[in-house]
Amino acid sequence: MPRALWLLIIGMAVNVTGSSFLWPLNTIYIHQHLGKSLTVAGFVLMLNSAASVVGNLFGGSLFDKIGGYKTILLGIGISLASLIGLTLWHGWPAYIVFFTVVGFGSGIVFPSMYAMAGAVWKEGGRKAFNAIYVAQNLGVAIGAALGGIVADYSFQLIFLANTLMYLIFLLIAIFGYKGIEVDNANQTSILRENTAVKSYKKLYALLVLCVGYLLCWVAYVQWQTTIAAYTQEVHISLTQYSLLWTINGALIVLGQPLLILFHKKFTSTLKVQMIIGNIIFIAAFLVAANVTAFSGFLSGMIILTFGEMLIWPAVPTVANDLAPKGREGFYQGIVNSTATGGRMIRLLLGGMLVDWYGISMLFVVLIILFFISIFTTIVYDRKLKEVKKVSVNLPS
Template sequence: MPKSIWLLVIGMLVNNIGNSLIWPINSVYIHDHLGQTLTVAGFILMINSGAGVLGSLIGGFLFDKIGGYKSIILGIGVTIFALTGLTLWHGWPHYVIFLTIMGFGSGIVFPSMFAMVGVLWPEGGRRGFNTLYIAQNVGVAIGPALAGPIAEFSFTYIFMANLGMYILFFLIAFFGYRNLEGKLPSKEKKENEIIIDKGKKDKSTLYSLLIVSSVFLLATIAYSQWASTMPAHMQGLGISLKEYGLVWTINGLLIITLQPLVSPLLNRYEHKIKYQLVVGVVIMMLSFVVIQFAESFTIFAIAMIIITMGEILVWPAIPAIASRLSPKGLEGMYQGVVTSFGSIGRMIGPFFGGVMVDQFNMETLLWVLCVIFIIAIIPCLLYDRPMKAKKL
């Protein structure tokens, strides 16, 4: 794997360690320490993810216009500003304001990271995206494991640690990413502009992108419950915040272990990627069936193992499909669309879950989530229809 990809992988790791320190405790902090209902907590997380949607779209646009380095530096700078404010003022309503700005800054970063992998290592195929995905989940394994014990001691140290990780990420990006982008000669730029114009006129790949992105949207609505309604539900059953963090550590360690073993097999059957999506979505749905009967940490851990096996098949496949669909010069926009759909799922999910639990109960929410996964199977099977119709 090229050195440039390793630099992106290290940056993604540091970024996700920081992010995963704070998101597992968001609902608990808003509910228990700021005295708000789960519905309000879900609404605040919806605002955070809404800002992430806007950031993702802007980040993808900026990647195509000014390049990945400047886009990433801008996103990190905005996030550092927000985390500085959050460290100093994390009462009500300051928490909401800075969490929203943080969502916007993080949103700018992610599409540029994924687009850079596709542009810098096109011959790597899905391997670059799989490695970036593993790096994300190494962060998920480390962050929540640290977040639980730190939060039980002091929430302020959570915000300080997140700020520290983002400063480290800024240094990695500032010194490491500056020379990753070579400027195209004028002739290549002109040819590239023709390709971009052609890509804009040919809408079939964009329609396919929107359809496959809807899988990401629906699956993320359900998956986001693990970071929103689930910690409060587990605490209601007498499961500690520390044990909740351990569930995410299991998730990260499984991905680190299984993804390298599964990747060669998936690469071999890359032409059947839509069926990979279907299998992954069904497996993720089964985890929520198991949660219906969960009353102990062990059953929740089993449910997390199941959903992890599903996400290994689904999460890295979607940006890889987006990279395959994107015309030259529009890589940032296509990754921005995918990332924004995930952010919309994280925006809707916590609020939707909070309302369902407050108005009905956790059991009703879990069955509704199973229905959402069943619906998600349809776009898995149909996303390539627009391109097939164009060929006819």
Template sequence: MPKPLWLLVIGMIINVTGASFLWPLNTVYIHDHLGKTLTIAGLVLMGNAGAGVIGNLIGGALFDRVGGYRSILFGIGVTFTSSLGLVFFHSFIPYLIFLILLGFGGGMVFPSMYAYAGTVWKEGGRKAYNAMYVAQNVGVAVGAAAGGLLASFNFTWIFIGNTVMYLIFFVIAVIGYRNLTHNSASPVVKSVLDERLVIKSKSRFRALIWLCIAYFICWLAYVQWQSTIASFTQDIGISLSHYSLLWTVNGALIVLGQPLLSFVVKNWLRFTKTQIIVGISIFMISFLVASQSHAFIGLMTAMVILTIGEMLVWPAVPTIAGELAPKGREGFYQGVVNSTATGGRMFGPIVGGLIVDLTGIQSMFYVIFFLLIISLFIAVIHDRKIVPEASSQVA
């Protein structure tokens, strides 16, 4: 990897480590420590994610207009200030306000980081986005483990750790990203249909929107592990440290499994679309296993299966967005992708919380499985109307 990408990877690790102190335990904190229902907890997380959607779109647009450096610094400034507020204010209303601001600031950072990755190493293709994805999960593994440990003493230590990590990330960004430049090398032309085809802008964006719908559903399902399933683990007597261990294994498996994943992708899943289809199918298996699990070992098995699915799906979608994006619109396209993921995180907790509060956890598993079938169908057909430019000169 080129040096600029290493700087981005290091920054992503620090950023996500700080965020991962808090996000896996949000529902538990709101439900158990602030005394709110799962539905209220879902609404709070919905506000956090909704602010993230806005931050994603603004951050992506700012990358195209004023560059990633200013966009990233502004986003970090918001997240640092918000996490500092959480250190001193622990009642429900301040928690709600600062969590929304954290969502907005974090949302601004991610599309710029991914757009930077795609532009500083265009010839890397999927490798650049996968490097950022792996960096995220190194942060998840470290942050979730540390967060569970800190929470066992006092939740205030989570907020302090969060603040310190954002401060470190800010310093790295100020020093390392000021002179970050785009690679001028010509990109390898690819499409989601065939690497030899160049596709129309309208068809590109249409294909991206359809794919993002499938992506949204996947995140709607995935986020249940951070919300309703997190609370479910408490109901069946699994400790916070053991629940955090699920996410530690998730992150560790993503990092350690990269050599095997590269071998599988190179030999059997060479097309990005195929990776997404197989990944969604694995998601479905994971939720089937989780629905029948009432002990830690069963949920750990389901988490391992889920992780294999996300290793295929999560890096593939921004890769396609990078391939589809016209020159000068990289930030916007990554903003759309990141806002889709954030939208899934926004509606997932409230949808899951309502289902569980009204009908129970098993119903939630059934609904999620049905939604994943829809996602799989959309992933299969999303690119069917992409038209090669060579076949028509009409826009």
């Protein structure tokens, strides 16, 4: 991999490690330390996610106008200023304001990181985005683990630790990203589009694909909310539940050689890769719907992890391949905002379904969502292929 990509990988890992100090403990802090209800805690998370969606779209467009270096510095600057404020004033209502602004700042950063990764290693294809994806999960694992340790000692140190990690990220960006050149003149596409394909056709294809991507995220994050609550009802301990996510992170990092072998044998195209990923997701939820023992949920988590390893890096790769020259950031902004939007919707959908119809209905609905995602994956590039076919048949 190019040196520039390694710098992006390290920066992403540090960035996510910092944010992972705080977000897993957000609900606990608001409920237990600030004395607010769980509903209020959920509302604060929604504000953070909504701000991140706006930041994704703004950051993606800004990347296309002023470049990745300045955009990333702006996002880090906004997040760092908010975290300094959060470190000094983390009472109510200051907490809700600073936490929301942090979401906006971090949202600006992510599309640029992905767009730059695709630009600095074009020949790497999905490998570049997979590397960024692995770095994110490594950051989540390290940050969540260290966050729990720091919080046990002093919850206030969580804010300081988060701030220090973002300061390190800022230094990496200042000294590491300034020299990264982003030249999209030779960009290629998995679909081999020609000049007859208009930009709106590519945008339409991405939006159709992102419908399924959003549904996948809505379903996936139920493991962190409604399914988490369900495990408590069937007497799975918190330690065992936490172990599921430890295994998830370890598999993502350590399972890369197996993933490479899988790609060589079974995933000839990104479309096939995403369809297989959705089928694996369905299998994971079928397992979870029919077990009550820890070993069953462990099996479901292992299956789920292999599904996300196929889908999560693939969609940014397709976005990079679809993006017209000069619009790479905007397309990555759409992808990142879709993922954030899916995480935001799950706060309402899962709880409402379980409260009204029970956990069994939730699993049925989630599996239906995956089938819809398979359909959108199959048809997302149909208009592009139609235009290509017409262009080829035109008389010269």
